[in-house]
Amino acid sequence: MTFREDGHRAVEWAADYLERVGELPVLAQVKPGEIGARLPKAPPEQAEPFEAVLRDLDELLLPGVTHWQHPRYFAYFSGSAAEPGILAELLAATLNSVGFLWRTAPASTELELVVCDWVAQLIGLPPGWHGHIEDSASTSTLAALIAARHNTGRNVVVASEHAHSSVEKDARMLGMELRKVPTDDAFRLRPDAMELDDAAVVVATVGTTSVASVDPVPEIADRCAAVGAWLHVDAAYAGSAMVCPELRWAFAGVERADSLVVNAHKWMFTPMDCSLLWTSRPDEFRDAFSLVPEYLRTTDEGAFNLSEYGPALGRRFRSLKLWAVLRCFGREGLQAKIREHVRLAELFESWVRDEPGWELCAPPQFSLICFRREGSDEENEALLERVNAGGEIFISHTRLNGRYVLRLALGNVRTTEEDVRQAWDVLRDLR
Numbered sequence: 001m002t003f004r005e006d007g008h009r010a011v012e013w014a015a016d017y018l019e020r021v022g023e024l025p026v027l028a029q030v031k032p033g034e035i036g037a038r039l040p041k042a043p044p045e046q047a048e049p050f051e052a053v054l055r056d057l058d059e060l061l062l063p064g065v066t067h068w069q070h071p072r073y074f075a076y077f078s079g080s081a082a083e084p085g086i087l088a089e090l091l092a093a094t095l096n097s098v099g100f101l102w103r104t105a106p107a108s109t110e111l112e113l114v115v116c117d118w119v120a121q122l123i124g125l126p127p128g129w130h131g132h133i134e135d136s137a138s139t140s141t142l143a144a145l146i147a148a149r150h151n152t153g154r155n156v157v158v159a160s161e162h163a164h165s166s167v168e169k170d171a172r173m174l175g176m177e178l179r180k181v182p183t184d185d186a187f188r189l190r191p192d193a194m195e196l197d198d199a200a201v202v203v204a205t206v207g208t209t210s211v212a213s214v215d216p217v218p219e220i221a222d223r224c225a226a227v228g229a230w231l232h233v234d235a236a237y238a239g240s241a242m243v244c245p246e247l248r249w250a251f252a253g254v255e256r257a258d259s260l261v262v263n264a265h266k267w268m269f270t271p272m273d274c275s276l277l278w279t280s281r282p283d284e285f286r287d288a289f290s291l292v293p294e295y296l297r298t299t300d301e302g303a304f305n306l307s308e309y310g311p312a313l314g315r316r317f318r319s320l321k322l323w324a325v326l327r328c329f330g331r332e333g334l335q336a337k338i339r340e341h342v343r344l345a346e347l348f349e350s351w352v353r354d355e356p357g358w359e360l361c362a363p364p365q366f367s368l369i370c371f372r373r374e375g376s377d378e379e380n381e382a383l384l385e386r387v388n389a390g391g392e393i394f395i396s397h398t399r400l401n402g403r404y405v406l407r408l409a410l411g412n413v414r415t416t417e418e419d420v421r422q423a424w425d426v427l428r429d430l431r
């Protein structure tokens with residue numbers, strides 16, 4: 001079998017999958033260990049045809065896939081991959097560029113800078129910021145904390161109690177102290193409760209994980225400026241929504257940030273992984289990371305090595321898939337999808353509000369609805385388990401003010417109004 005024939009089969013497989021993914025159970029209906037037990041314990045001695053891999057993908061692995069590409073995936077923050085991004089991943093693997101120096105990957109390096117600048121324009125950032133791509137928001141924030149510590153010489157990270165757990169994990173990995181700040185009744189960081197005198201960095205969140213609340217970035221920026229603390233903004237989820245001018249109120253003050261992360265793999269329809277990290281202080285950022293041993297020195301004048309801006313040396317050609325998505329959607333295509341998700345979230349919210357026995361638990365924000373059924377925490381948890389076990393939809397939960405709350409997050413490129421109606425029907429039927 002040749003690469004070309006196997007390739008046709010693989011693309012056929014992908015096209016068939018995307019056509020039928022909506023008929024599969026969203027949440028994998030398997031028990032822990034079940035998939036591993038079906039796989040051979042030892043590697044094959046002899047070469048097998050690629051066809052065997054495709055066959056086992058269907059027979060052995062697919063039952064153990066939770067389908068992020070499913071139009072009724074509403075859990076956590078939905079991250080779906082649009083077709084141009086899927087194809088670009090194949091091409092990136094084909095090229096297998098390893099971008100640690102400009103000369104090892106000139107196109108990858110320069111395209112990465114260009115697409116980050118394109119997205120900066122799309123979401124309304126000031127000109128002149130340096131942007132590059134990391135694997136995840138966890139790594140992007142890790143890099144920001146490193147830059148902050150390097151430049152301030154301080155060791156304290158300040159973030160709200162609703163900041164993503166990656167902030168705490170990053171601080172722990174770095175041996176930095178995390179100071180958690182309480183939030184107001186809309187789950188926003190309270191600037192008056194921040195103690196900043198010895199702070200290296202404040203992480204403000206635009207679109208928190210539990211409720212998509214937006215911290216008051218202008219006030220936080222004022223406080224950071226007063227004490228010389230670094231301001232990092234985590235807009236991993238909501239940042240993509242800034243392509244819509246009517247949602248850009250949420251980015252007020254972000255122009256004063258020292259660094260910012262937005263995950264294109266969350267709400268910009270780009271395959272996992274693709275986390276965009278910008279800094280308004282490129283020289284200071286580079287200063288924290290640049291370390292060029294003799295064997296990596298080159299004579300390329302004006303060359304830009306992205307490995308000097310973050311933890312990784314070898315870097316994938318991630319910009320190709322984002323470039324493909326941006327070109328095949330355009331600003332208008334991205335806006336249309338995001339506006340539709342926000343509209344559907346508002347529709348779902350109105351159903352919850354109007355239905356006796358159901359309750360909204362937080363001000364609805366962007367494409368996330370936090371709600372619960374009348375009754376105890378245990379009853380709501382049992383409802384979530386029933387709903388997810390049915391396989392028609394997949395939702396997740398959080399805890400707000402100590403209470404168990406259901407979350408329905410829209411963001412999948414394939415979700416329609418029909419899917420959201422089905423979600424509501426399932427929830428009401430199984431209540």
Ligand SMILES: Cc1ncc(COP(=O)(O)O)c(C=O)c1O
Nearest residue numbers: 136137138164166208209234236
């Ligand atoms: C606000 C926020 N920040 C950071 C993260 C972590 O993202 P990643 O999985 O890319 O590390 C998440 C994940 O949902 C998030 O919601």
